[in-house]
Amino acid sequence: DAMVIQNPRYQVTQFGKPVTLSCSQTLNHNVMYWYQQKSSQAPKLLFHYYDKDFNNEADTPDNFQSRRPNTSFCFLDIRSPGLGDAAMYLCATSRVREPLEQFFGPGTRLTVL
Amino acid sequence: GQNIDQPTEMTATEGAIVQINCTYQTSGFNGLFWYQQHAGEAPTFLSYNVLDGLEEKGRFSSFLSRSKGYSYLLLKELQMKDSASYLCAVVDSNYQLIWGAGTKLIIKP
Numbered sequence: 286d287a288m289v290i291q292n293p294r295y296q297v298t299q300f301g302k303p304v305t306l307s308c309s310q311t312l313n314h315n316v317m318y319w320y321q322q323k324s325s326q327a328p329k330l331l332f333h334y335y336d337k338d339f340n341n342e343a344d345t346p347d348n349f350q351s352r353r354p355n356t357s358f359c360f361l362d363i364r365s366p367g368l369g370d371a372a373m374y375l376c377a378t379s380r381v382r383e384p385l386e387q388f389f390g391p392g393t394r395l396t397v398l
Numbered sequence: 399g400q401n402i403d404q405p406t407e408m409t410a411t412e413g414a415i416v417q418i419n420c421t422y423q424t425s426g427f428n429g430l431f432w433y434q435q436h437a438g439e440a441p442t443f444l445s446y447n448v449l450d451g452l453e454e455k456g457r458f459s460s461f462l463s464r465s466k467g468y469s470y471l472l473l474k475e476l477q478m479k480d481s482a483s484y485l486c487a488v489v490d491s492n493y494q495l496i497w498g499a500g501t502k503l504i505i506k507p
Contacts, residue, residue, distance in 0.1 A: 325499065325500070325502070326499055327402075327485065327498055327499045327500065328441070328485075328497050330494070330495070373438075375440055375441075383429075384446060385428070385429060385489055385493065385495075386431065386443050386446060387443075387495065388443070389441050391439065392439070392440045
């Protein structure tokens with residue numbers, strides 16, 4: 286089945302220790318997104334890619350970086366995680382044209398100790 | 399600014415009907431999504447409206463009025479598994495999704 290895969294599902298890191306979250310997709314969608322979601326809040330868009338074109342949201346902290354080496358894979362790097370970065374990180378994909386539905390991976394729950 | 403408003407929490411009884419409302423103010427409009435999100439899981443697609451009117455899909459229906467900036471999600475014959483958060487999201491003029499904070503729906507036996 287075509288899908289969006291995220292690894293790991295749960296990640297524990299120490300304050301200040303870099304961490305990388307990964308996302309892969311078999312849907313062959315052009316657009317990939319990284320969201321941060323905290324409890325009872327809306328997903329917050331961090332970045333998105335139209336193919337290799339990178340789009341950084343204005344309020345995304347510099348501590349967050351992203352890479353998309355090819356159509357299928359996308360990575361989220363958190364250079365120096367703080368306690369406030371503990372959240373669920375969601376990867377999603379979509380087509381460029383309608384339907385614009387976003388397909389989500391299962392998410393990575395990040396804990397910062 | 400852009401804004402999506404939904405009630406924070408609603409409670410309903412198993413077997414009943416519930417309507418979750420969403421109002422929006424966005425820069426442009428290119429469609430509205432409803433997603434379901436169970437606790438600790440990713441959102442899953444429920445419905446998409448781009449024209450005014452009602453879209454029905456099994457027990458779930460979604461309504462849109464663009465002139466009023468208003469949508470609702472109607473859930474019929476509620477089941478315990480429908481306990482989840484329901485997120486309204488609008489596609490703005492830049493084709494970006496603007497998300498509401500979600501409505502937590504609690505189903506009681």
